Amino acid sequence: MQVQPYLFFEGRCEEAVTFYRDALGAQVHALLRYSDAPQGGDAGCPGGTPPPADKVMHASLQIGQTLVMASDGFAAGHPEFKGISLSLAADDDAQARKMFDALAAGGQVQQPLGPSFFASSFGMLTDRFGVSWMVVAGAKG
Incomplete structure (x- = not known):
């Protein structure tokens, strides 16, 4: 499934x-x-x-x-992406940076991409369409 x-x-x-x-x-x-x-x-x-x-x-x-x-659904002009986030697992930190920067263009960064206690790279953003993304590389565990 x-x-x-x-x-x-x-x-x-x-x-x-x-x-x-x-x-x-x-x-x-x-x-x-x-x-x-x-x-x-x-x-x-x-x-x-x-x-x-x-x-x-x-x-x-x-x-x-x-x-x-x-x-486009019913093309009402008001998309809402509430309560969800798409998570991208990058192969490495360089790929994470490339994807994060590309998605952030015209969007809004909530947490800049950087090292965290659980991954070598992690960041959160909302893209120009209002879709929330988490980008992670080198996840531990």
């Missing part, structure tokens, strides 16, 4: 997918727009009104060994 995160960017999904591809080397496996759905496929949308046709209905991207799925 696997747990796979599914993130709803409420209108900025394509921008986020491009950002994660560039920042983390994510491989995009799928990107389907609402316009790709069969005609009459809007019956499951609240009020029967689908989001704009050019918005992303479903995307899947591979970050390392993890499949992350994403969507």
Whole structure:
């Protein structure tokens, strides 16, 4: 069994997918727009009104060994990523620094990347889309 995160960017999904591809080397496996759905496929949308046709209905991207799925949801413009954080386990401190700096561009650092009692590198940030990340390398135990 696997747990796979599914993130709803409420209108900025394509921008986020491009950002994660560039920042983390994510491989995009799928990107389907609402316009790709069969005609009459809007019956499951609240009020029967689908989001704009050019918005992303479903995307899947591979970050390392993890499949992350994403969507524009209903493209309401107000994504909320509360109470969760995605954790990236880097191979070494240099990779941790590269990923941390890339994700922090345009975002907000909560804890600068540096050594801790439990890892050679650890830091926390919220990226430009509001997604919280923890980056760790050399975890002890």
